Amino acid sequence: MLKMIGLLQQLCVYARHLVKFARVKSLHRQWMCFIGLLGFLVLSPSLLLFAQKTGTHMPTRAELEKEKIQLQRQLEEANAHLKEVQKNKSQTIRQVQLLQNKISLRNRLIENLNDEISLIDRDIRRAYQDIQDLENDLDTLKAEYAREVVYTYKNRSMYDYLHFILSANSFNEALHRYAYVKRLRDYRRRQAQSIIQTEDLLKEKIRLLSASKQERTQALSDQQKQRQALEQEKQEKNRLLLTLKGREKQILADIEEKRRAQKKLDATLAALIRREIEEARRKAAAESAKARSSTDVSSAAASSASSSVSAALTETPEEKLISSNFEGNKGRLPWPVEKGYISDPYGRHQHPVLSYVQIENNGVNIDTEKGAIVRAVFEGDVVTATFDQYNRWTVIIRHGQYFTVYSNLLKPLVKAGEHVQTKQPIGIVYTNDESGETYLHFLIYKGTESMNPALWLSSNGQ
DSSP: OHHHHHHHHHHHHHHHHHHHHHHHHHHHHHHHHHHHHHHHHHSOHHHHHHHHHHTTOOOOHHHHHHHHHHHHHHHHHHHHHHHHHHTSSSOOHHHHHHHHHHHHHHHHHHHHHHHHHHHHHHHHHHHHHHHHHHHHHHHHHHHHHHHHHHHHHHTTTTTOHHHHHHTOSSHHHHHHHHHHHHHHHHHHHHHHHHHHHHHHHHHHHHHHHHHHHHHHHHHHHHHHHHHHHHHHHHHHHHHHHHHHGGGHHHHHHHHHHHHHHHHHHHHHHHHHHHHHHHHHHHHHHHHHHHHOOOHHHHHHHHHHHHHOHHHHHTOSHHHHHHHHHHHHTTTTBOOSBSSOEEEEOSEEEEOSSOTTOEEEESSEEEEOOTTOEEEOSSOEEEEEEEEOTTSOEEEEEEETTEEEEEEEEEEESOOTTOEEOTTOEEEEEOBOTTTOOBEEEEEEEETTEEEOGGGTBOTTOO
């Protein structure tokens, strides 16, 4: 009887310890959640702004690193191109455009570093939280284990395991007592293992925290360097603008000349595309007339073929498939040059020097390196390869109801009627030896409607 009373007393002590341990952990976690939420709302406004800026999607460290590498590559290319243009001692508008492009890329890189620092700060806060939780859990586990060891040592004469088992009143009771003793030993062994695992996890968290702090220091250093470079580029751009604004009349004359040349090019492209559309209409009408014997049905088909651009250009199954595939790759088309960046965007925007002058671009200008090979962004049929008044070539490729235009070429590598594959070389970019400019004028049309090529090209520049 005394043995059974002692056993019940030990079980009660264990139960009180377990309840106390559970309450301590529950209260501790609730308190730490409150502290973490308060710190997130009060001490971390930058992270809240970061979340608002990125919307529902917060970029991961891997995504930010990929973007940073891409921006650094684009900056290197822009810097190399600017140095090439600066070999010409005369100061040009092209230098202003290149500097502005570098400034834009630099700002994006600084924003990328800001986002990276925000994520590192978040990781550091979480690491501190995890370390504090683990330290508290470890203290609780050690204290509980110590109390159990002390209690067992003080009552060791009462709890001689062999005597405890053999003093059972029946064989079944002895089995139950043996199972209890085994579970008690297993519980203490698991407690010891849990302490060791918690200590290892705590060491790992401390190591990761130290690494995060080093990454933050490096990111802050990189950010400071980028800000200094940005300030130098802004000053250089301002000096160049002051010089060029003294040549306002000449710049206005150049703008007007380029506008006339662009208008003529647009008219030529529109005429070529309309001619291709009319040819497609005639073919569609002829095929429809052969396929249908009824005069009324044939007349209605011809009327439908000439009623809209889209209907004429998607008449055949092959053209429907090409158009569908082209549309399905929006945002994923490869760039028409292997290396390059958009220096003059699509649409209407301010002149880089004369802010009161608006210029318009039906496509995009992609700066690239001298002698760069131009590639087809999608498979299709070459409509024409023609040259303008400046002896610069233009290649037009049809992709069902879509057309891609590659202008400002030194020479074409394909001819009209040829079928080309994606990334197949179709020409070489022209380089102006006087100004050092090397750019591709790239356009996309759906019928006769111009589209923004930047929305169709792959974001990784490949």
